[in-house]
Amino acid sequence: MFKIVEWTGEVILRHARSAGRTVALGLVAARTLPQARQNMRQVIRQIDLCGFGSILVLSLIAGLTGMIMAVQTGTELLRFGVLDNIGAIIGATFCREMGPVWAAVIVLARVGSAMAAELGTMTVNEEVDALRVMSIDPVRYLVVPRLLALIIAMPLLTAIADAVGILGGGFATQAIFGQPMSVYMNSVWSLITGVDFYSGLAKSVVFGVIIGTIACDQGLNTRGGAEGVGRATTSTVVLSIVFVLVSNLVMTSFTIRVLKPLFG
């Protein structure tokens, strides 16, 4: 019995310490962010890796999701004779939720895991120690360019996911239900507001910060060789998806309850 209590306590403390360490890394990185201009080459390289490298797969997934939504939703709307509203539903869903969440999922799976693996390998190979003994701050040199790249790339990826998802839904609606694209797009514009679009972009920035901070923290705290790198990568994906969804719930509630009434 005592063993179970002891074990539970240890697990809670370990996770609390880990969470505190991640938050601390995020704060230090935020403080160091202005120094990123010293390392713009790294920032551009990271934007290339996480931004442009993700466009194709994100577009494919967003487009397919838009089409699937159109098929599923359109069938039901047609039964009730309100198919004209399909554009509004798909447009609002993508701008508010699907765009930022899909961008986050693709980036955390493709980029977050790679970041954790790269930094983890650097840590176990003593490359991070080498930076420290050369008086090069690993947070400034390694973490800040990655975080800044995600902060820049995530809204762009989200906007692309929004656009491709909505267009995918439009093509599917036209192909399956015969609704003209102009009708579909009118429906899209009828419901979407600036708050929907910009809140989605703001969410994606927060998701980028969460993914980047968790990936860098896990990578820089890797222990135990190749096995440790694998553990860091897995932890990054699991923790990122949990915290992305938790923060999404909080931000969605805030948008619906506070921003929507204020700005429509």
Added chain:
Amino acid sequence: MRRLPTDPGTDRYPPRAAIEEWPSERLEAAAPVDPVPEGKEVFAAVRSLKKSFGPRRILRGINFDIYRGETFVILGGSGSGKTTLLKHLMGMLKPDYGTITIGGQDLAKANESEMGAYRRTMGVLFQNAALLNSLSVLENVGLPLIEVDQRPLDEVQARVIAALKRVFLPAEEILHLKPADLSGGMRKRVGIARAIIQDPQLIFYDEPTTGLDPVTVNGVNELTLDLQQSLGVTSVVITHDLDAAYMIADRIAVLYKGRFIAIGNQDAIEADPHPVLRQLLSGSTIGPLTEGYTDTGDRPRPAPKGIRRRSSTDGDKTPSASFPASGLTGPEPTHGQS
């Protein structure tokens, strides 16, 4: 160049009974700090250094001096605390207790800017060179000049080329290659070039010859000696390669269970009868270093092929004579007795 040991070797190792004459407190007793010889200047002084990680006591009271301009080699078996000690000397770990004074600066009390100033005076060759794989040789070697000193690129390139030539690498040919395109020996040399790029006063080498072929090992050792002699730097080398230690060391310190059990030049180390030292020098599987890991009883086992044996020169197989030179019945050891 200092001499490499040449010993004929024997088929026998110290019998367990002889080793057991050393009670455990004598085995682990720390070596005292020798008085500073005339003409030598203390560059680094470590006193009562202790470090634990949780319940594991890694360093248990270490005292030693490093003299300016010497090559100080730290020998020890796996898990003896070599790397932890090196990290303290590099300022990457703070001691739980004790002081580390290098160039007049107490590292335990230094703030960030003082540590930064200290780190600019040192260079480090890590075990696997620790080159950044995403950067070219030019960027790797010039990294401290680019990131810390923020020197212009043409100056960085000129200094990198000079450093690479200093370590006998074809600078122009490899300047834009990535570390993955280099051999293990070349990576080590690039690592050394990075360590000397800021003209350090102190260079740390962490297992500089691990994983290299014998020819490259000799090349790295000669380079270490050459740098020490031509640049006049103080060098601290962590290794378990005895040949390398004998070749490059002015003094050797032997670490065992978190304490130095012997410090001295090659002759003093060879003459020291401490059983741990004897086992390290002989490569035997029987002895305090492998206590509990082997099941050999009192049966002496021949050394595996390729392991150098150090034993008596007269070929006498009596227990006392099976220790090299001094043996247990030989001259009283200079260190390590309490």
